[in-house]
Amino acid sequence: MRTSAVKSVLFVGGKRTEALEAARNSGLRVIYAGPKADMTERHHELVDAAFLFPEFSPELALRAATALRDVVPFDLAYTAGDQYLETVARINHQLGLKSNPLRTVSAVDDKALMREVLRGTGVRQVASATIRHLSDLEEFVTSNGFPLILKPSRGSASKDIHIISDAAELAAVAVGPAFTGNAPAGGAASWVAEEFLEGREFSVETHSAAGRHQILAVTEKFKTEGFVEIGHVVPARITAAEHTLLTDETRAVLTALGVEEGPAHTELILTAKGPALVETHTRPGGDAIVELIRIVAGYDIHEMTFSWLSGEPADVSHEPLAGGAAIWFLTAEQGRVTAVAGEPEARSSEGVRFASLSAAVGDVISEVRSSADRHGEALAVGEDADSALRNAREAVARFLVTVEPLDPAGDPVHG
Known part of the structure; x- marks a missing residue:
């Protein structure tokens, strides 16, 4: 209590x-x-x-x-x-x-500060550095080599994440929108450089009460090459040993950061050396992950949170509704939209609980650089994770978005 x-x-x-x-x-x-x-x-x-x-x-x-x-x-x-x-x-x-203490929330909100707070704890250490000037980035490369990840220390929605694989890409970033002169764009706003972590990505959904971290689910994540999330499935398709590795590391992260209560959404990559933290958040996961957990694990994260806050037990649960649940997002071709169709067909697909197409005639679809650049979604259930994921992807495949290509000036390309 x-x-x-x-x-x-x-x-x-x-x-x-x-x-x-x-x-x-x-x-x-x-x-x-x-x-x-x-x-x-x-x-x-x-x-x-x-x-x-x-x-x-x-x-x-x-x-x-x-x-x-x-x-x-x-x-x-x-x-x-x-x-x-x-x-x-x-x-x-x-x-x-x-x-939750102010320092805890500040560290979660600032990825560079988070790495500083976690340094020297029992959490697996990821090479990182705060980047305020181009020289900071060059120094990180000298110490850690390529490839590396560069992202805003206070970024969200998968926006402005760069993978830098060699000196040529480093030079391109140095003269690109991330830097103005010799400092990051936005003046005082800093960036963080991190070692590139190779492996499958997951998020662990938890609810904490008096410093006790209850595991609600492990979510398997899917991303574009530019690190924008395009799908999630619960339960994650992992072994019992992998589940233990991911959840133990999550508990260690939350404890080290001082998380005391409420929901958390912790993203990790399962590397060949074990799980490594990407970032964590003292809030529920986005992209309908709350609904995926409710369907498969029977936990309503919001209900748990306010049950705990009101003085009742936090570990309330309900009967699961399906063996698997997944959400998949549409990433359409670039250009000006000339026609859309398929939303009724997507909604009537097998296992679909929700489907929506947000692209409209006249919209200009650009490169997928953040979650805002997705143009449709479908949430589906199945008897297990594989069938739920298949149902969600098949529903999204029924969306039809026709575009006309545009030249750099934004004019139609005729050929």
Whole structure:
């Protein structure tokens, strides 16, 4: 049981309402503070009070939360959105509210800081360095060689990740959008360089209560060559020994970082030498992983979170609904969309629970560089992971997106 039960919670930001609904179902009073653009009709139905900003800023949110607590008291600030996690941690820290420590959330939010915090712990060490200048990157290459990964220390959604395999690619990155002059683009924002980890990638989904990390599922992940996620399946197709390796390393990571409570989504690569951490997040996994876990393992992450916060046991579970569940994403050809079809056919495919095509006539489809560059998805179930994955991929294959190629100026290419 949580030593201090929560009776009211301040949600900061977020367009999705599943966590709000779980808080309501646990009997909590719900207050909302966030950008006006995030607020939906469903939010209005679920919240007792709301404070909306024209645009979000961490400083404004912190001041608003402090003022709100005198008018509509709350016991904890909470969010499931990456961009709000550190702001929420600062609110809880400043107001003395029990939650994950600010340093923990800051380390999770900043990949360079995360590596520093984990250095010297029992977690497998990954060679890394904070990159503020081109000379930092060149020094890392001298010490660790090629290939290497370069990514924003505070990046998300698989955006702006570079693999640098040789001196020619290093030179290209040095004059590319990642650097302005001799420093990373964005001024004070830093990047992190890491050794390239070769192997299959997984994420371990957990819920922590008083520092005890409960394993909910291991998710198998699929990515493009540019590291953008295009599919997930639960359960991961791994051996019992591999499952133990991944989950033991995850528990070690969360403990070393000081994670005390709530959901976490930890990404690892299973190398020939064992699992190695990519990154972790003190929030549920995205891309409908929450739903995959609910279907296959019977755990509702949001329900667990607010059961724990309200003073009840966290290890609630339900009967699994299928042996496997998977989601797959559409990555269409580049060009201007001239026709779309196939959404009804995808929705009626075997095992499909949800299918949506977001590409529309007139859209310009560019290179897949982040999660925002995907244009459709299908979630499907099956008797096991293989059949669920097959059903999801076959459903996505029914989407038809016709494009006309464009030249660099954005004009149609006629040939």
